[in-house]
Amino acid sequence: MTAKAVMIQGTSSDVGKSMLATALCRHFSNAGFRVAPFKSQNMALNSFVTTTGGEIGRAQGVQAEAARVDATTDMNPILLKPKHDMMSEIIVHGKPYVDMTASDYRNRFVDEALPIAEAAIQRLQQDYDVIVLEGAGSPAEINLKARDIANMKMAHAADADVLLVADIDRGGVFASIVGTLALLDADERARVKGIIINKFRGMKELLDDGLVWLEDYTGIPVLGVVPYMNVQIEAEDSLALSALRFKKPQHDEFDIDVAVIQLPRISNFTDIDPLMDEPGVGVRFVKTAAAFGKPDVVIIPGTKSTIDDLRWLRAEGLETCILNHAQQKKQTIGICGGYQMLGEQLLDPDAIEGDGQQEAGLALLPITTTFVGEKRTVQTSGTRYGTEQVLTGYEIHLGRTERIADCAPFLLLDGGRTDGAVCDHVLGTYFHGVFHNRDFTRELVNAWRTQKGLAPLSSDVQSEKELREQAYNIAAQQFEQAVDMDKLYDIMGLARVQ
Template identity: 45%
Template sequence: MADTVLVAGTASHVGKSTVAAGLCRLLADRGVSVAPFKAQNMSTNARATPGGEVGVSQYVQARAARVPATTDHNPVLLKPRGDGESQLILDGEAVANVAAGEYYDGHWEAARDAARAAHTRLAAAHDVVVAEGAGSIAEINLHDRDLANVETARFADADVLLVADIERGGVFASLVGTLELVPDDVRERIVGAVVTKFRGDRSLLDPGLDAFEERTGVPVLGVLPYDDPGLPEEDSVALPPVGERSVRGADDGVPDDRSVTVAVPRLPHISNFTDLQPLAAAPGVRVAYVPLSDSLADADAVVLPGSKNTVDDLLALREAGFGDALAAFDGPIVGLCGGYQMLGEAILHADVEGTGDADRVEGFGVLPVRTTFSAEKTVEHVTRYLDGAGPLAGATGPVEGYEIHMGDSEPTADVSRPFDGGGAATATALGTYLHDLFVNDAARDTFVRNAFEDAGIERPAGATADRADPYDRAAALVADHVDPGPLPVEW
């Protein structure tokens, strides 16, 4: 059976996913058969595998480990959908919409069984399993039902690597407090700690590290400098809160007056926003997450992203006046998945997907399509032939991606259908269910070129930022700054 390393954290967003991905790539490149694992994930960012949905981090970590992603890598996925409910996905398949109390009272044992079985299969097939925890391992109110941390440490017989983020401040209090609060048997499994996101002179940190080790007996195995390898984000914690503006891509060295701005409304239930990362990496492109009430006056293009709850987000956009702003906007518009549905004329059977009881909700009418929801869910990896139109005019050839959606959209009038007879496009707008559209060079480069031309700005040279492979960068961070020490791995 495989050795298991559980990368646990003192809090959310401390760098667990990056450390886990780095370990996966590092071990894979040294000939070790390694697999990622996260027993339970809560995220609206998911990917399609042959068996169903998994959280984006485990999909990414599988790529880092150079193995095909499977539902065993993330057997339990909770996708928040509003009003305190989440869609529960077991072994890749959606089984119910549940509130937190209902999940723990009626579904948690089945989820734990699924997670145990998935780990057993992975451990039998690989040399090492790199498991990722969720949030903080020290949530004392959840220790009797903490599937991703406490339960995983126990059923996987895991060595635990504790990760803490120094950028937030209070790193030593977080580490010591976490060690004090974890169950005794899990405390005994913690073999080392890693501090992430460090800036400045390491020598100034050393006295604190020495004092921590002396107080707790837990060795600090590494201090990772502040660096973003460019891995896809796991959840919306990385985005600004609803109502605030945040710009990505402004660190590329291109002056703002020679750049274009792609406005993305910061939806309350935004999902799969990693679709926008390839655009933010293109020189001269600013991806601006904007409040729903934004006027779009300074935007050169608009992308409506995916949503875990299209109906409620559409209603929120309408209430904020976004429909008027969109009607006044004369640049290129792209809708991805839920954003595609919103750009249509109407959504029928809206109560199947939304949290209200309305059967019909009016869309923005930008595209002549109508969406009808049903309980059936599409989850698949796809390759389409793109015959570009509208914002993608000039792009042709195969494009790969994945579809995860409820509902089907059909045209109500003659309209270009540029994805093998799917999607819809007019002279200025395009909609598609294809996630990862902009990962494809032809689609991304054409969209960027057309956005620059439409804005009357000369495009900077180069189609994408000159960056190393993000998986290799994550591996280098771990290899250069972490000592494996007592971990059951070496590099």
């Protein structure tokens, strides 16, 4: 049996394609279908590790979870992770393949990539009832269309009905829809079976005349107007940084001020999301020494280029800010690349990180990192050192880090390895997702509160699984309420499961 396929395409980047695809995955799962997400080519620094150790875009990992299936590399066979200006790491079926410039990718690799993506979706169509495809950017970029393997070529390969999504929050919604359709080829336009207006705030009745005009002008039904969803589902990439639920402390508005260093090549920034849910915790991203202020906690997140971002941090004067902060015995946390920066030396003998130079770290932890060619990608768990608290997470890194002095590890991992280092108020770990262990995070927040003389919060918290399940169901419900689902089922030729 070949699965039915529907594809979410957008009039531009960041119109909410990932969120709507996630909502559809949960809807079809709730409706009794075996559903899989798919994105042929994803450019993202937020990634996900499958149970078999494959690295894919985080959005497809989230969508698979919403669909209640295990994520596989077929769901995102090609992942591009920007490293330097105009240079990306190409990951094919979860494993590093080659580093390539944008021009080389377009001129040399696209022809190789297309059959890889087509084969992946064909395998999914044999194993699932419904495939929810997600496009990338816009299908109407004239300068890119001929080499675009993320949008209409995939719609053709999957014989998918396309839903065109536009973001009304940024304005110009009617022009963006009409303009996108006008720039599509006839066979591409014929695949667009419905229009969805996303991120609406206000009274829908004020849109009615415009929606009637749009349907008359394009001949394509408007399936729904979806409200702005303030749903706690992880964002895909740094394009969304400015739109996330970042709490910005102003004049002691929050009890705890957390400053996250916004590195130029920041990756897996979704690690920070759970802190935004903690009562009394304000999270802000900092790019300059002038904006550093006097935080209670500093977090250096992951990065795709540790040495380059460490040099940037120094050039911006942020190194001095971080060292002064740590000298005051305030919490400093490094995750993955941020953990590597906290050490004494970063060694790059094989020029994995760039020029092969040795770089001094911030020397807040007695560790040394050596960059090696083999990337470690694995889901794992471990026990917090000195406790019985079990934490789960995942690793994505090239460096191998050793403790070179008496310093406790952060975790005792399954299999006998250790992770991270803890010295006084400085903590480093390779564990992405560490704050998603909600009991640990509440315990950490209470330690920060105690240091400031504040009363602790209740230790009774919802688990990450419970919170994510709530978010997926809320997204599906809001989508169902806003979109004509009967018409969508008719468009797809899909019979509802009884």
